Amino acid sequence: MQGLFITATDTDAGKTVITGAIAAALKARGINVGALKPLASGGTADDNGQLAAEDTNFLLKAAGLAEDQRTLVNFVCLQPALTPAVAARQDGVTIDMAAVISGCRYAGQHFDKTLVEGVGGMAAPLWEDYTVADLMAELGLPAIIVTRPYLGAINHTVLTAGYARQRGIEVAGIIINQWNEAQAGILEYSNIEYIERLTKLPVLGKFPLVPAISVAGARLEGLAELAERHLAVDRLLAAMEGQDK
Ligand SMILES: Nc1ncnc2c1ncn2[C@@H]1O[C@H](COP(=O)(O)OP(=O)(O)OP(=O)(O)O)[C@@H](O)[C@H]1O
Ligand SMILES: [Mg+2]
Numbered sequence: 001m002q003g004l005f006i007t008a009t010d011t012d013a014g015k016t017v018i019t020g021a022i023a024a025a026l027k028a029r030g031i032n033v034g035a036l037k038p039l040a041s042g043g044t045a046d047d048n049g050q051l052a053a054e055d056t057n058f059l060l061k062a063a064g065l066a067e068d069q070r071t072l073v074n075f076v077c078l079q080p081a082l083t084p085a086v087a088a089r090q091d092g093v094t095i096d097m098a099a100v101i102s103g104c105r106y107a108g109q110h111f112d113k114t115l116v117e118g119v120g121g122m123a124a125p126l127w128e129d130y131t132v133a134d135l136m137a138e139l140g141l142p143a144i145i146v147t148r149p150y151l152g153a154i155n156h157t158v159l160t161a162g163y164a165r166q167r168g169i170e171v172a173g174i175i176i177n178q179w180n181e182a183q184a185g186i187l188e189y190s191n192i193e194y195i196e197r198l199t200k201l202p203v204l205g206k207f208p209l210v211p212a213i214s215v216a217g218a219r220l221e222g223l224a225e226l227a228e229r230h231l232a233v234d235r236l237l238a239a240m241e242g243q244d245k
Contacts, residue, residue, distance in 0.1 A: 001108025002114065002241060002242075003034075003113050003114035003115050003116060004141055004142055004143065004144050004236065005139060005141040005143045006019045006022075006115060006118065006146060007121065007136065007164075008121055008147065009148075009153065009156035009157055010156060011124075013146045014148065014178060015118060016037075016054075016055045016059065017177060017207070018146050018207060019059060019117045020058050020061075020062030020063075021207060021224075021226060021227035022227060022231065022233070024062045024220065024223040024224035025224045025227035025228050025231070025233050026233075027063055027064045029233075032112040033113045033114075033115065034063060034065070034072070034107050034108075034114045035063040035117070036059070036104060036107055036115065036116045036117065037059055038075050038100050038116065039076040039077075039100060039119055040056055040076065040077045040084075040119075041077075041078040041079075041080060041081055041082055041084055041119070042081035043079050044079075045079075051077040051078070052077065053074065053077050054216050056070060056074040058215045058218050059073065059117065060073065061218055072103075076093075076100060078091060083125055083126075084127065085127050085130075086125070088127065095126065097135075101135070101139070104116060114141075116139065116141060119132055122136065122163050122164065122167075123163070133163065133164075133169065136164075136169050137168060137169055142170045142171070142242075143170065144173060144236075145157060145161060145164070145171060145173075145174045145175070146174075146175050147160075147177070147195070148178045149176055149178070149179060149184070149191045149192075151187060154190075154195055157195045157199065158194075158195065161199035161201055162199075171199075171201055172235075172236070173232075174195060174196075174202070174204065175204055175206075175207060175231065176191070176192065176205070176207065177207045178207070178208075179230075181206075202235075204231060204232040204236060205230050207226065207230050207231060208230060210226065
């Protein structure tokens with residue numbers, strides 16, 4: 001299975017936007033790409049009473065996949081907007097992590113490149129004591145850490161990279177999301193400088209804040225072009241193919 005696992009410093013950092021942007025760029029390059037959200041919470045019932053999550057809707061659209069491919073990219077969808085282990089307990093649902101892992105592996109055979117979006121950050125519990133980091137280690141894909149330029153980002157990003165290292169998870173690089181070039185100053189540039197210095201990982205892009213993009217509204221506004229312009233797509237591809245070492 002070739003691809004990337006997209007994690008972040010925290011929930012709302014922009015994992016879905018960045019996973020969607022990379023997927024849209026690969027799709028535009030003619031690559032058979034899948035964008036997975038194996039476990040989602042905060043789902044709402046569709047017309048047939050089936051729970052659907054915003055993240056899955058956005059990723060299906062970004063990768064150019066059809067509605068009937070939803071079960072190929074999302075295996076657990078829970079209603080409470082809580083970390084899956086807690087949302088499942090709340091709803092009296094059992095999460096079968098072995099089934100989630102085999103769902104990811106099956107998708108990995110179906111697509112030439114498979115992007116997997118996590119949940120929250122690396123220590124978020126998916127089921128009982130099984131965390132995002134456990135799933136990352138199990139799948140063995142190189143990881144991308146999504147972060148944002150704000151006060152505190154150095155700390156959160158360095159801790160996340162350190163935890164990945166401790167767990168033996170290879171990190172291909174860091175992507176800064178919601179970059180505002182016009183307003184970037186000492187805080188934003190020193191974030192990048194110190195994140196690279198302390199993690200010894202490359203920043204593989206500064207993705208802009210584009211108000212027209214919306215995960216909730218499934219609005220993808222020029223996502224592929226934005227990815228090509230602001231992300232190191234060739235380096236991301238090389239990482240997927242294990243050529244960046
Ligand atoms: N670059 C961007 N430009 C505009 N809006 C953005 C951008 N990045 C993220 N957002 C918005 O910020 C919110 C959080 O982004 P996103 O859903 O990608 O985060 P996440 O890390 O996937 O969160 P979760 O942990 O819930 O999966 C969303 O409403 C999204 O539309
Ligand atoms: Mg998301």
